[in-house]
Amino acid sequence: MRFLSLFNHDSSRIQLRKSSGGIKPLSNKASSLRSRIMSTPIPKILVLPLLQHKGTPAKPIAKSGDRVLKGQKIAEAADASSAPVHAPTSGRITGIGLHALPDEFGTLAACITLASDGNDQAIKTTFTADFQNMSESDLLERIRDAGIVGMGGAGFPTYLKLQSSNEHPVDFLIINAVECEPYITADEALIREHACDVVTGANILKRVTGAKQCIVAIEDSKIDAIAELKLAALNSAIQIAIIPEKYTAGSEKQLIHSVTGREVPAGKYPASIGVSLHNTGTAFAIYKAICEAEPCISRITTVTGSTLKTPKNFHVLIGTPIAFLFDLCGVDQTKLSRIVVGGSLMGTCLPDINAPIIKTTNCLIAGSAEEFTEPQPEQACIRCSFCADVCPVNLLPQQLYASSRCQDYQQADNFGLFDCIECGACAYVCPSHIPLVQYYRASKSEIEKQRTNRHNADKWQARFQFHQYRYKREKKQKLLQSSSIEHQPETEHNKQADFSREKARLEISEAVARVKARRSKLITTSSVATEREDKP
Amino acid sequence: MTDFLSILIAAAVVNNVVLVQFLGVSAFYAGSNGLKNAIEIALLSATVLIVASLTNLLLTKTILAPLNLMFLQLICFVAVSGSLTVLIFQWLRQKFPDSLHRLHLHIILVGGNSAVIGISILNTRNGLSFTENIANSIGAAVGFALVMIGFAALRQRLDTADVPQSFRGPAIHLISAGIVAMCFLGLAGLV
Amino acid sequence: MFPLIDTAYFQILAFTVLGVGIIWLILITFRYLKTESNKQQLSLIDQINALLPQTQCGHCGHPGCLPYARAISHGAAINQCPPGGKHTIQALSILLNQANEPLNPCHGEHTEPLVAVIREGECIGCTKCIQACPIDAILGGTKLMHTVIESECNGCDLCLEPCPVDCIDLIPRPGKQLRQWPLPSHIDVDQHNIGANP
Numbered sequence: 001m002r003f004l005s006l007f008n009h010d011s012s013r014i015q016l017r018k019s020s021g022g023i024k025p026l027s028n029k030a031s032s033l034r035s036r037i038m039s040t041p042i043p044k045i046l047v048l049p050l051l052q053h054k055g056t057p058a059k060p061i062a063k064s065g066d067r068v069l070k071g072q073k074i075a076e077a078a079d080a081s082s083a084p085v086h087a088p089t090s091g092r093i094t095g096i097g098l099h100a101l102p103d104e105f106g107t108l109a110a111c112i113t114l115a116s117d118g119n120d121q122a123i124k125t126t127f128t129a130d131f132q133n134m135s136e137s138d139l140l141e142r143i144r145d146a147g148i149v150g151m152g153g154a155g156f157p158t159y160l161k162l163q164s165s166n167e168h169p170v171d172f173l174i175i176n177a178v179e180c181e182p183y184i185t186a187d188e189a190l191i192r193e194h195a196c197d198v199v200t201g202a203n204i205l206k207r208v209t210g211a212k213q214c215i216v217a218i219e220d221s222k223i224d225a226i227a228e229l230k231l232a233a234l235n236s237a238i239q240i241a242i243i244p245e246k247y248t249a250g251s252e253k254q255l256i257h258s259v260t261g262r263e264v265p266a267g268k269y270p271a272s273i274g275v276s277l278h279n280t281g282t283a284f285a286i287y288k289a290i291c292e293a294e295p296c297i298s299r300i301t302t303v304t305g306s307t308l309k310t311p312k313n314f315h316v317l318i319g320t321p322i323a324f325l326f327d328l329c330g331v332d333q334t335k336l337s338r339i340v341v342g343g344s345l346m347g348t349c350l351p352d353i354n355a356p357i358i359k360t361t362n363c364l365i366a367g368s369a370e371e372f373t374e375p376q377p378e379q380a381c382i383r384c385s386f387c388a389d390v391c392p393v394n395l396l397p398q399q400l401y402a403s404s405r406c407q408d409y410q411q412a413d414n415f416g417l418f419d420c421i422e423c424g425a426c427a428y429v430c431p432s433h434i435p436l437v438q439y440y441r442a443s444k445s446e447i448e449k450q451r452t453n454r455h456n457a458d459k460w461q462a463r464f465q466f467h468q469y470r471y472k473r474e475k476k477q478k479l480l481q482s483s484s485i486e487h488q489p490e491t492e493h494n495k496q497a498d499f500s501r502e503k504a505r506l507e508i509s510e511a512v513a514r515v516k517a518r519r520s521k522l523i524t525t526s527s528v529a530t531e532r533e534d535k536p
Numbered sequence: 537m538t539d540f541l542s543i544l545i546a547a548a549v550v551n552n553v554v555l556v557q558f559l560g561v562s563a564f565y566a567g568s569n570g571l572k573n574a575i576e577i578a579l580l581s582a583t584v585l586i587v588a589s590l591t592n593l594l595l596t597k598t599i600l601a602p603l604n605l606m607f608l609q610l611i612c613f614v615a616v617s618g619s620l621t622v623l624i625f626q627w628l629r630q631k632f633p634d635s636l637h638r639l640h641l642h643i644i645l646v647g648g649n650s651a652v653i654g655i656s657i658l659n660t661r662n663g664l665s666f667t668e669n670i671a672n673s674i675g676a677a678v679g680f681a682l683v684m685i686g687f688a689a690l691r692q693r694l695d696t697a698d699v700p701q702s703f704r705g706p707a708i709h710l711i712s713a714g715i716v717a718m719c720f721l722g723l724a725g726l727v
Numbered sequence: 728m729f730p731l732i733d734t735a736y737f738q739i740l741a742f743t744v745l746g747v748g749i750i751w752l753i754l755i756t757f758r759y760l761k762t763e764s765n766k767q768q769l770s771l772i773d774q775i776n777a778l779l780p781q782t783q784c785g786h787c788g789h790p791g792c793l794p795y796a797r798a799i800s801h802g803a804a805i806n807q808c809p810p811g812g813k814h815t816i817q818a819l820s821i822l823l824n825q826a827n828e829p830l831n832p833c834h835g836e837h838t839e840p841l842v843a844v845i846r847e848g849e850c851i852g853c854t855k856c857i858q859a860c861p862i863d864a865i866l867g868g869t870k871l872m873h874t875v876i877e878s879e880c881n882g883c884d885l886c887l888e889p890c891p892v893d894c895i896d897l898i899p900r901p902g903k904q905l906r907q908w909p910l911p912s913h914i915d916v917d918q919h920n921i922g923a924n925p
Contacts, residue, residue: 463862511891
């Protein structure tokens with residue numbers, strides 16, 4: 001497909017490169033795009049976790065029992081890598097406690113529970129829709145205050161991302177509308193209906209980052225969205241890059257390489273090479289925050305799956321319980337086999353249906369047993385190298401698998417385990433049905449645990465060495481002192497002191513003997529015991 | 537020159553000292569523990585092999601043959617190789633005190649290496665001249681290093697592979713070495 | 728073979744190239760050995776000590792991690808450290824080129840991270856636990872209350888024995904434990920079949 005066609009908006013300056021690897025699964029997107037985005041009614045209870053992003057949890061500033069208005073800040077950022085939380089609707093805070101998060105383990109985390117009153121009364125704000133006259137630092141402050149995080153699923157606080165891009169000059173600002181993963185259509189629906197707002201958001205981002213070029217990258221199969229986008233970007237300096245449909249073409253590092261030709265170094269962020277990449281939903285949230293003074297309190301989420309009567313995209317309030325959404329859609333409970341948060345390749349199973357929608361929940365799939373079949377039994381690796389052919393990061397999945405299975409973590413790290421983006425393409429193509437991504441995730445968890453242990457061991461070793469030094473120093477001081485008071489006559493007072501010391505020693509030795517008898521450990525510690533008792 | 541090159545290639549690849557002539561297999565197996573180990577032992581063995589074979593040739597030509605003491609050949613070669621190994625190791629240890637740790641293990645592997653002594657004996661048995669001797673020793677050293685380093689990488693792969701319980705460890709290593717030896721037989725028509 | 732190879736010029740050239748090649752190989756060897764020796768090589772004891780968990784608990788039978796490292800370098804068994812668990816044993820077996828063994832159960836069991844907690848109502852202020860703690864993680868003074876600094880405690884349980892009123896407990900470290908992804912269930916996590924790869 002030639003990219004220098006008439007349909008491309010000024011794409012002569014964008015030279016697209018083919019991204020390596022990737023697979024072409026069935027996209028399953030048509031069913032959720034048949035209708036327009038639907039707004040949801042306000043649920044009775046909203047659960048707002050304090051940690052909806054990558055970083056430290058927010059600190060609640062509202063107390064239980066407080067009446068809050070829509071858009072009011074109820075938790076502030078704890079530090080630089082945190083993001084505030086706002087009330088999505090008006091109501092009363094009923095508590096701050098533990099609640100299940102929508103992740104694979106059902107982790108319990110601190111959440112603010114809000115009981116809505118149905119009025120949806122918004123907090124009064126003074127806003128200017130004229131972002132052209134605001135300074136960059138004001139815009140940045142507004143974005144930070146609005147609690148915007150990466151809405152594509154990563155959840156990195158946008159303020160932090162923009163701040164780090166301020167330290168390096170930004171050559172490319174890329175808005176990621178590729179959305180290559182099957183089932184997810186949130187960004188496509190957003191662009192279809194709100195293309196102008198997304199373009200405004202992109203322009204705001206362009207101003208804040210000071211980028212030289214702004215590119216919106218979109219998949220070639222999203223025809224309606226591309227038409228709307230072209231119309232909206234007609235009179236702006238925004239270029240549109242049309243990426244051939246392929247899974248993992250929309251992954252951050254792969255997209256940056258396709259569009260700009262630059263590679264993000266391992267372990268570093270795109271800001272270090274002068275690229276700033278943001279999701280479409282993030283750009284829309286920024287538009288809302290700056291031009292409509294609405295903080296991050298809602299998002300577009302795709303609710304799909306073959307068990308639903310009407311799969312579609314919803315404009316949901318953050319904190320809506322997932323069970324509420326499914327009731328709206330009409331789930332066929334007899335066919336429902338599992339609920340997946342995220343797309344079908346990188347998503348995770350949801351254990352608790354009462355978990356809330358958070359800022360990074362872009363898709364929910366209510367899958368039937370035919371849609372998500374039971375995994376076939378794992379067989380031996382036949383060295384076919386299909387996995388290496390499809391890996392978008394050009395790793396060696398076979399070697400990573402062999403090292404992970406033997407728990408040879410050093411070797412796994414040498415093969416670039418931490419560069420793996422866990423896209424699942426290798427597991428998708430494996431003819432032996434080996435759950436490769438599970439091995440990689442287990443190895444990554446284990447390596448990180450070992451790193452923590454190493455860090456702790458170093459800390460304790462330093463403390464132990466200081467303890468030994470301190471002990472020696474005190475001994476030396478005592479020696480000096482005792483040599484100066486050696487020749488004091490033995491008085492009555494000292495005799496009494498001796499007597500009580502002996503009694504105390506007796507009590508202590510009895511207690512110690514009791515403890516020793518109770519703990520039946522075979523420590524051959526003649527040296528340990530005497531060393532401990534030698535201390536005064 | 538043709539002869540020189542052909543003897544070199546033959547000794548390195550066609551008549552590989554480890555996989556075709558089956559000399560020095562113990563050092564080859566013990567040394568291919570890991571890549572770093574393999575490189576160290578390969579380099580040390582290569583040095584000792586070349587120096588020892590030249591010294592042994594000198595010894596044969598000047599002392600053993602004229603005085604009709606060829607029956608002492610084996611003992612003399614062993615003594616010469618052993619002492620040369622120790623001398624070379626001492627000198628290297630003086631020069632690089634911190635690097636060659638666990639050298640005492642390597643001394644046995646290199647000094648008692650049957651490849652060293654075997655090449656020396658084969659040289660005298662085949663009646664090679666001086667340049668041919670050099671070619672043979674260099675070829676054998678290169679072949680030894682090549683196979684050992686390659687086998688170290690192979691062992692790394694074997695150790696992470698899904699080998700049946702009864703074959704794990706030396707069993708699968710030796711089977712793989714045998715298969716690689718068969719591959720080397722395929723190079724017989726080269727020279 | 729080819730008539731070209733037997734000419735004198737070619738022979739001289741070839742031998743020169745060969746000689747240069749051999750000299751280059753020898754120089755490479757020396758360079759390699761020199762860089763190896765220039766690296767700050769820790770002594771074997773320090774290398775072993777770097778792999779131990781530094782809890783200084785004494786469960787191995789030696790009064791601290793450095794004495795145990797010293798003993799290992801003289802040939803002691805490597806499977807005596809319960810806080811280190813099987814990962815420490817595996818790392819030691821790779822470093823020392825020894826066989827991997829399971830943890831010796833008579834030295835204790837490998838547990839999740841523990842911390843000591845003093846039941847402050849029963850504490851008599853005798854400072855025995857403060858003296859026992861190898862990393863100064865207990866705060867307190869004579870006849871004053873003692874408390875364990877949770878972030879610094881390594882769960883070595885050396886403070887439990889000297890306490891005359893037995894008011895110290897070992898509890899699992901509180902706080903959010905990161906859930907770990909497990910390997911597929913058919914993998915036997917205790918069996919390691921990695922060769923020693925220095």
